[in-house]
Amino acid sequence: MEKTLSIVKPDGVSKNLIGEVIKRFEQSGLRIAALRLLRLSRDEAKGFYIVHKDRPFYESLIIFMSEGPIVVMVAEGNNAINKVREIMGATNPKDAAPGTIRADFASDIEHNIVHGSDSKESASYEIPFFFPSIDIH
Numbered sequence: 001m002e003k004t005l006s007i008v009k010p011d012g013v014s015k016n017l018i019g020e021v022i023k024r025f026e027q028s029g030l031r032i033a034a035l036r037l038l039r040l041s042r043d044e045a046k047g048f049y050i051v052h053k054d055r056p057f058y059e060s061l062i063i064f065m066s067e068g069p070i071v072v073m074v075a076e077g078n079n080a081i082n083k084v085r086e087i088m089g090a091t092n093p094k095d096a097a098p099g100t101i102r103a104d105f106a107s108d109i110e111h112n113i114v115h116g117s118d119s120k121e122s123a124s125y126e127i128p129f130f131f132p133s134i135d136i137h
């Protein structure tokens with residue numbers, strides 16, 4: 001069983017899409033193994049997205065990700081990392097396949113509703129960023 005870290009971003013929370021995102025994960029057979037609602041500080045957002053520190057969108061992304069509450073969760077299942085990426089759709093909603101979360105709800109490439117780990121390596125950084133092992137069930 002594989003685990004992945006997903007986030008309902010501030011735009012997803014403010015659009016009342018927490019339940020919609022969790023519903024899509026559960027209906028695909030994934031199990032929610034950990035769940036929190038929290039607001040990232042600016043420094044925490046920088047740490048979470050440190051892999052993008054040299055990208056032109058980094059500063060804007062940090063402002064966006066710390067502007068309101070988010071829901072962070074661990075989803076578990078067969079092929080969980082790729083499964084969540086498929087349910088989310090492409091980063092840019094203009095490129096996202098019909099029926100994906102981003103195609104259905106995202107307003108632009110930055111405000112794209114959800115995050116999902118992109119590899120085992122990312123998941124192994126992102127899951128403990130939010131959850132000690134005692135809080136993963």
Ligand code: UDP
Pocket residue numbers: 052057061090091109110111112114115116118
């Ligand atoms: N992002 C952005 N502009 C870009 C690319 C990405 O604002 O040109 C934001 C967007 O919110 C994205 C996040 O930065 O979800 C992380 O980018 P990444 O390439 O890792 O996309 P993801 O893995 O989320 O699809």
Ligand code: MG
Pocket residue numbers: 116118
């Ligand atoms: Mg990514």
